[in-house]
Amino acid sequence: MPPLAPRSDAAARSVAREAGAVFAGLGLRRLLIVDGAFAPELSDLAGLEPGVVVRATVEALGADEMVLPLDMAGGDPVAALNTALAADGVVITVAPGVVVERPIHLVFVTTGGTPAATFTRSRLELGSGAVLTLVETHEGPDQSDYQINAALQVDVGDRARLDHVKITGEGAAALHISTLEASTGAGASYRDFGFTIGGAVVRNQLL
Amino acid sequence: MKLAGEGAIADVHQGSLLAGRQHADTTLVVDHVAAGSQSREVFKAVVDDEARAVFQGRITVQPGAQQTDARMMARALLLSDEAVANCKPELEIFADDVQCGHGTTTGALDDQLKFYLMARGIPEKEAEALLIQAFVGEVIDAVARDDLREALTQVMLNWLEERE
Numbered sequence: 546m547p548p549l550a551p552r553s554d555a556a557a558r559s560v561a562r563e564a565g566a567v568f569a570g571l572g573l574r575r576l577l578i579v580d581g582a583f584a585p586e587l588s589d590l591a592g593l594e595p596g597v598v599v600r601a602t603v604e605a606l607g608a609d610e611m612v613l614p615l616d617m618a619g620g621d622p623v624a625a626l627n628t629a630l631a632a633d634g635v636v637i638t639v640a641p642g643v644v645v646e647r648p649i650h651l652v653f654v655t656t657g658g659t660p661a662a663t664f665t666r667s668r669l670e671l672g673s674g675a676v677l678t679l680v681e682t683h684e685g686p687d688q689s690d691y692q693i694n695a696a697l698q699v700d701v702g703d704r705a706r707l708d709h710v711k712i713t714g715e716g717a718a719a720l721h722i723s724t725l726e727a728s729t730g731a732g733a734s735y736r737d738f739g740f741t742i743g744g745a746v747v748r749n750q751l752l
Numbered sequence: 753m754k755l756a757g758e759g760a761i762a763d764v765h766q767g768s769l770l771a772g773r774q775h776a777d778t779t780l781v782v783d784h785v786a787a788g789s790q791s792r793e794v795f796k797a798v799v800d801d802e803a804r805a806v807f808q809g810r811i812t813v814q815p816g817a818q819q820t821d822a823r824m825m826a827r828a829l830l831l832s833d834e835a836v837a838n839c840k841p842e843l844e845i846f847a848d849d850v851q852c853g854h855g856t857t858t859g860a861l862d863d864q865l866k867f868y869l870m871a872r873g874i875p876e877k878e879a880e881a882l883l884i885q886a887f888v889g890e891v892i893d894a895v896a897r898d899d900l901r902e903a904l905t906q907v908m909l910n911w912l913e914e915r916e
Contacts, residue, residue, distance in 0.1 A: 567903055567906075567907055568900070568903050571900070571903065648897070648900070678896075678900075680900065701760075703757055708895075708897070710895060710900055712904075712907065713776075714907075717772070725753075726753075727753045727754065727762075728753075728754040728756050729753075729754070729755050729756060729757060729760040729761075730756065730757035730760065731757030731758045731759055731760065731786070732757065732758070732759045732760065733757060733761070734760070734761045734762075734763075735753070735761070735762045736762075736763045736764075736894070736895075736896065737762070737763065737764045737765070737766075738765045738766070738767075738891070738892075738894055738904075739764075739765070739766040739767070740766075740767050740769075740907060741766070741767070741768040741769070741770070741776045741778070742768075742769045742907060742911055744774065744776070745773070745774060746775045746776075747774070747775070747776040747777065748776075748777040748779065749766070749776075749777070749778050749779070750778075750779045750780075751753055751764065751778075751780045751781070752753065752779070752781050
């Protein structure tokens with residue numbers, strides 16, 4: 546199945562390589578989502594820990610999996626719009642009992658000066674007893690009034706532990722709306738940290 | 753955010769550093785569904801110039817979620833006369849054996865603290881930066897990993913430097 550989101554061109558790729566610099570040098574596993582499309586060729590997918598699976602959302606959709614449930618966040622309008630228009634994203638699964646030492650860094654980057662609306666849908670499933678640190682950064686150019694609608698669904702299994710850190714560092718004229726829908730199992734631990742520093746209009750929903 | 757399993761723990765810390773005409777809204781719903789779950793929510797906003805920070809947070813305790821322990825706090829620090837913060841924490845409780853609390857504060861930098869630092873030779877902007885750092889530092893401290901915490905502290909310091 547061909548990807549729904551456009552592939553990034555050479556200029557976009559060079560901007561993307563520099564993105565997420567805030568956490569450069571920390572050895573995080575970088576997964577790049579460039580202009581709304583997962584870019585495996587720019588992502589660090591080598592030596593994935595056993596039990597960790599990373600796929601593009603379009604790939605999971607192609608396998609007829611329910612990665613885009615219609616009732617995300619109880620029919621919240623922003624999430625519904627995301628469901629209607631999401632083109633790609635990342636689907637990560639961690640098998641039960643797997644402790645992932647190296648944090649995963651989702652680098653969402655908007656390139657180029659042409660204003661565009663980008664919709665991404667991502668999903669993280671942590672099996673029972675699994676442990677993961679997930680870092681998310683969002684950034685783009687200051688000169689462009691682009692729009693981002695990013696949705697992430699998180700399922701933390703029984704006794705699993707997730708540490709989630711997100712920086713909303715969009716360009717000065719950008720609009721950023723995000724929805725995080727999380728569910729935790731028995732004895733699970735979910736720690737979330739969010740930092741909003743960029744963007745003209747930002748709404749972060751944790752539902 | 754649904755605490756669907758018994759004894760689950762959720763810890764949500766959010767920080768916003770806003771300037772110019774930025775508008776940042778955080779909407780948070782923590783739904784305690786199963787018994788014995790615990791949640792902590794701390795939201796801190798530093799608002800300069802004509803920026804606006806909005807926080808609307810709700811803790812819901814469902815009928816079966818006895819022994820829930822939940823607390824929510826929203827604090828805003830206004831650095832200019834035109835800065836605005838709207839904070840609305842809510843509790844919705846349908847169980848009778850729970851511990852829940854919520855609160856919100858909005859204010860400017862403490863003049864006495866600033867004077868204390870300036871009286872020791874620290875320039876005004878630096879004194880303000882130290883106080884802002886202490887205010888935001890509390891949410892950054894919630895990050896477990898040292899390396900991420902240091903990187904986030906640097907993000908805050910860069911913001912303070914740009915402000916000067």
